[in-house]
Amino acid sequence: MDPRINEEQLMMMRNVRKIMEEKVAPRAAEIDEKAVFPRDVHQLFSENEIYSLVVPPEYGGLDGQLLTLCICISEISRVCASSSMVLGNQSLGAAPIALRGNEQQKSRYLPKTATGELLPCFALTEPNAGSDVSSMQTRAVPDGDDYIISGNKCFITHAEVGDPFTVFAKVRVNGKDKITAFIVDRDTPGLSFGKNENKMGLRGSPTGTVILENVRVPKENILGNIGDGFRIAFDSLDKGRIMTGAMAIGLAQGALECARDYAKTRVQFGKLIGEQQGIQFMLADMETSIQAARSLMLTAAYKYDNKEADMVRFSAMSKLFATDMVMNVTTNAVQILGGYGYCREYPVERMMRDAKVFAIFEGTNQIQRIVIARDLMKD
Ligand SMILES: Cc1cc2nc3c(=O)[nH]c(=O)nc-3n(C[C@H](O)[C@H](O)[C@H](O)COP(=O)(O)OP(=O)(O)OC[C@H]3O[C@@H](n4cnc5c(N)ncnc54)[C@H](O)[C@@H]3O)c2cc1C
Structure with missing residues (x-):
């Protein structure tokens, strides 16, 4: 260990x-x-x-x-x-x-x-603002001691059970838009929820739409100051990305164990497929890539906990590496199980579907590469 x-x-x-x-x-x-x-x-x-x-x-x-x-x-x-x-x-x-x-x-x-009495949610993404957060259209307008928020958020994990929501919205100050984070309680009038997405994987984790129609929140619900929203979102994601890598690593581990166990029982051409060098090499590559991802993730988590200066780069690298790795490992696990791997009788089919999204949310893997390269160029 x-x-x-x-x-x-x-x-x-x-x-x-x-x-x-x-x-x-x-x-x-x-x-x-x-x-x-x-x-x-x-x-x-x-x-x-x-x-x-x-x-x-x-x-x-x-x-x-x-x-x-x-x-x-x-x-x-x-x-x-x-x-x-x-x-x-x-x-x-x-x-x-x-x-x-x-x-x-x-x-x-x-x-x-x-x-677990509360299930807080993170409401950043909008239909026209995914990777490009700054193009968000949700607005918060001051009204006395309150702000009135209007807009639509999409792809919000657990929206249907969530409370409260951190909603990111633009506030106009001296002709400039400042992204600001607001805590919005579920029972606030004007907050409603649209349909859940019908997803490829992570199907037990509902992903929904949050609709804000003139939602009035007191200014005490602002996190930090007006204009801190961008920083708050990205600081939260720096942490979330390391955790996303960890989720991908666990999923890959589960798929590898399933493939290994199957290779130890399936006989073709008179011997176990696990005795075929072609399958052994696949298993060896899967194990090696999982261990490499785990090592990078532990380094990133350690750097996060110890507030080390290069944590942001390591956070993006650990997410990028682990989430590309999990797609390879789960795809190979399906391959090792052959036709059975493609059927719901075995878990690797579900694992492969679940794996895909890790390279998409918490910043796509293209965005992680941008973060890493930008930081690298600063050196
Ligand atoms: C299951 C699920 C759960 C989610 N949960 C949440 C949540 O709880 N809260 C939340 O706020 N959001 C959530 N999201 C949204 C998620 O973070 C976004 O889907 C993600 O940020 C990508 O945005 P997009 O889907 O609009 O893709 P886009 O930004 O439109 O990207 C489309 C493609 O273009 C690429 N691309 C975009 N810009 C560039 C660039 N500059 N250079 C190179 N390539 C680029 C992307 O990498 C991608 O391949 C969730 C999404 C999913 C699928």
Whole structure:
């Protein structure tokens, strides 16, 4: 085990693995089939204090270390990637408040996030503003002590169960648009929800639309100051990208184990396919790429926890490498299972579908390359 992982972190990781294998593994295929938010998994995370991984200790969290969250979330996605989104979105949703909330905002929202009473969401993307965040059209207009927000957010993870939402909107100040982050409670009049997307994978993690029609929020709900939104979004994503890499690594690990086990039982041409060098080389490459991704992810998480200056580059690199890797590994896992790999009887088909999105959300892998290259050119 990596020397950066201490005994307590290892214990937590093993505990999560046990819970996942006992309680979620038997239901992982059904979670994908049903394509609804898995409330039983949410309940399980709440009862076993797994949500405490996403909140600083002062507000009911465990150790506040991203590394602990990453090694545990890998254990979740190893069994069920949709379930890893339940914890992953809890972290991304809480991040703007944890990173830039004032004392009042933190004590109002974070303890309930640590217990799972609240499921915060991150509402940045819009129909015409994906990678290009600055082209967002959602606006917040001052009105007395309040702001009135109007616009549409799309692709919002767990919108249908979320509360509160960090909504990013433009505020016009002296003729300039300033992206600003607002906390919007679910029961605020004017907030409604559109249809969920019918997705290729991560089907147990509903992705929906958030509609804001003259939503009035008090100015106390602004995170940081007017114009801090861009920074808040990207600081949250720096953390989220390392975690996304960790989710991809767990998923790849699950697919590799399935392919290895199959190769140890399937006989063709009178011997196990696992005894064919062609299959062994595939398994060896899969294992090597997973370990390389894990090593980079642990470095990135360590740098994040220790506030090292090159953390942003490492965050983007770990996301890029792990999420391209998981597509290769899950595709090869399907290949190793042959025709059975292509059918729902085995989990690798689901794993391959689940894998694709990791290179798309939290900033596409093209955007990660831009971040890495930009940072590199500064050296
Ligand atoms: C399952 C799922 C869950 C999501 N959850 C959330 C959420 O909770 N909150 C949230 O706010 N958003 C969420 N998103 C949105 C996600 O972050 C965006 O889909 C992503 O940022 C990409 O934006 P886009 O889809 O508009 O693609 P686009 O930005 O339109 O990109 C299309 C293609 O062009 C490429 N591209 C764009 N610009 C460049 C460039 N400058 N150079 C090279 N290539 C470029 C992209 O890499 C991509 O391949 C989610 C998306 C999905 C699919």
